[in-house]
Amino acid sequence: MGSVTIQNLVKRYGGLEVLHGIDLTVEDGKFVVLLGPSGCGKSTLLRMIAGLETVSSGDIAIGEQRVNDMHPKDRNIAMVFQNYALYAHMSVRENMAFSMRLKKTAQAEVDERVNWAASILSLEPYLDRFPKELSGGQRQRVAMGRAIVRNPDVFLFDEPLSNLDAKLRVQMRKEIKELHQRLKTTTVYVTHDQIEAMTMADQVVIMRDGVIEQIGTPLDIYDNPDNLFVAQFIGSPGMNLLSGEIVQGAGGKMFQTGDVTCELPQNSAAMVGQKVLYGIRPEHLQASMQGSGLSATVTVVEPTGPEIHLYATLAGHEICAIAHQRLDWKPDDELKLNPMVDRVHLFDAETKVAIPAG
Amino acid sequence: MRDPDSRAGNKLIRLPRWLTSEHPFPWLFPASAMLIVFGLYPVLYSLWLSMFKRNPATRIETFRPSWNWSKVFADDRVIDAVSVTLTYTFIALTIQLVLGLGIALLLDSDRKGFGLLRSLMILPLVVPPAVTGMMFLLMYDGSFGVISHMLYGLGLLSPSTPILAGGTSALWGVIIADVWQWTPFMVLIMLAGLRALPKDPFEAAAIDGATDMQAFFRLTLPMMSKIIALAVLIRGIDLFRIYDYIKVMTDSGPGTATETLTAYAGTIYFKNADFPYASTVALFTLILVVIIANLFIKIFKVRF
Secondary structure (H helix, E strand, O other): OOOEEEEEEEEEEOOEEEEEEEEEEEOOOOEEEEEOOOOOOHHHHHHHHHOOOOOOEEEEEEOOEEOOOOOHHHOOEEEEOOOOOOOOOOOHHHHHHHHHHHOOOOHHHHHHHHHHHHHHOOOHHHOOOOHHHOOHHHHHHHHHHHHHOOOOOEEEEEOOOOOOOHHHHHHHHHHHHHHHHHHOOEEEEEEOOHHHHHHHOOEEEEEEOOEEEEEEOHHHHHHOOOEHHHHHHOOOOOOEEEEEEEEEEOOEEEEEEOOEEEEOOOOOOOOOOOEEEEEEOHHHEEEEOOOOOEEEEEEEEEEOOOOEEEEEEEOOEEEEEEEOOOOOOOOOOEEEEEEOHHHOEEEEOOOOEEEOOO | OOOOEEEEOOEEEEOOHHHHOOOOHHHHHHHHHHHHHHHHHHHHHHHHHOOEEEEOOOOEEEEOOOHHHHHHHHOHHHHHHHHHHHHHHHHHHHHHHHHHHHHHHHHOOOOOOHHHHHHHHOHHHHOOHHHHHHHHHHHHOOOOOHHHHHHHHOOOOOOOOOHHHOHHHHHHHHHHHHHHHHHHHHHHHHHHHHHHOOOHHHHHHHHHOOOHHHHHHHHHHHHHHHHHHHHHHHHHHHHHOOOHHHHHHOOOOOOOOOOOHHHHHHHHHHOOOOHHHHHHHHHHHHHHHHHHHHHHHHHHOOOO
């Protein structure tokens, strides 16, 4: 079946090592997203699974089979490329039938499978057109059609939506997820877009500089980032971070930066005197115009429709809070902020690793 | 170009009036002048010449518009020359195309040293064709030529019939020189095409299950078809006008076995001094080239 197991995988280009010992297991039928900034090695990892890049050391297995030295064509995988990689001189039908033609599949079966894929992807009206006569979204669908007709063990997607406009991206995101729910084929999906990762994945793998920073479900990663990088990378607007230290207050341990002190979760493992980064997501900062709380000054107000992003300065730090009430915020207004204590994240200032809440 | 002042760096340069003209004439003039002087005028003058009947002995020319043209179609040497030209063009073009594409495929690599190989490959193109002809003439020489020597050694050719002395082998002799000189040109065009091909479809094909051979026939060739057609067109027209190798190596011989249309026109012009008839044969060649090239463009849908 279609699980993917990667053990201590290393990729070197000459003397330059770009993947430093990757360990990853993708269970059969799961949708796993490799997420990370440009140059983190996510595409390289995907291309190694596909067999388009050689393995410097370590192992890749698809199902029970070690595939390190196997030609891409023998791995029973299908890949969707960022630039679609359609065969420009072939019609949509021929593009989708290509892999079966190579295997000399009977015409009746070829027609059946192409029509099946076309119906799933709403491509029936375009079967006799050529790629250049299609829009970006249609081309992307053809690329997906070419992948699904093969009934592969594993689907590989290499930033398939990055060439589409925002609206189409949202639509295709949904279509890919629906497709996966329907076919239940193991999928490895590469993207640098955290929204894609959060919305589509069963499991998100966050990578940086050729190492995996964290693996988990989207919400787990969002709620419990292992380290500062993950905390900053996931979420938009990003997590607020204040640098300061832990002090002993009247009611227990407190966080202090400048003359501002904040409460901490009861069982925080942080130690008094420890230099830390205090992290709180914008939606966990309750903003009000009056009452108690930390005093901040509004600098910029960004209404997005469903919510309002308030940028403010708090003890010299730029911070962002999300307000759901449509109050009449204005720059230079005074703002009262109340962090939700159980949603506070602490990171060691030196190691940048998360300090457990309890 | 509404503003006659244009900025270069920080300095304001005032261009002369005619360099900022919006009128097409000054821009088209140089190219048009070239075409008229070196293209249109010679053709029209040839056409004018072809309408005269010349008596080489008396050097008297009389205006007889149809005389030379009816002579062309009745001239056996013209028929033979057409056949030689077509044979020469077809064989040389096929060899150059296959070799050119093959070598280009071998040289299409980013590995170390291939850039140098690609540059070296182009070297034959810098040799003047007449010099190439002389070079091969020497190498074919029955008593000291290196190629002849090798062929004797292999038992392929007897010393009594040097390559350029046999009716059929002479044409091959000239073709080999042409292939040596012009295959690099094909390589150059094919390489430009191959290097410009997108990589993604080939990766997709590898995943789709294509072997290298299948990828070549199902992707590379179709994706290169326009470039191949263009290369065939350019080289085909060039080959059809073959003159220098024939002139230097065989001078249309033995007999008229390697006489192409342009070689025949040259002979009529320089040896028989029948300028009007030579112009007619040359124009006839031009018409043939135009017809064949346009048929080719139509059939293979070549786009520029």
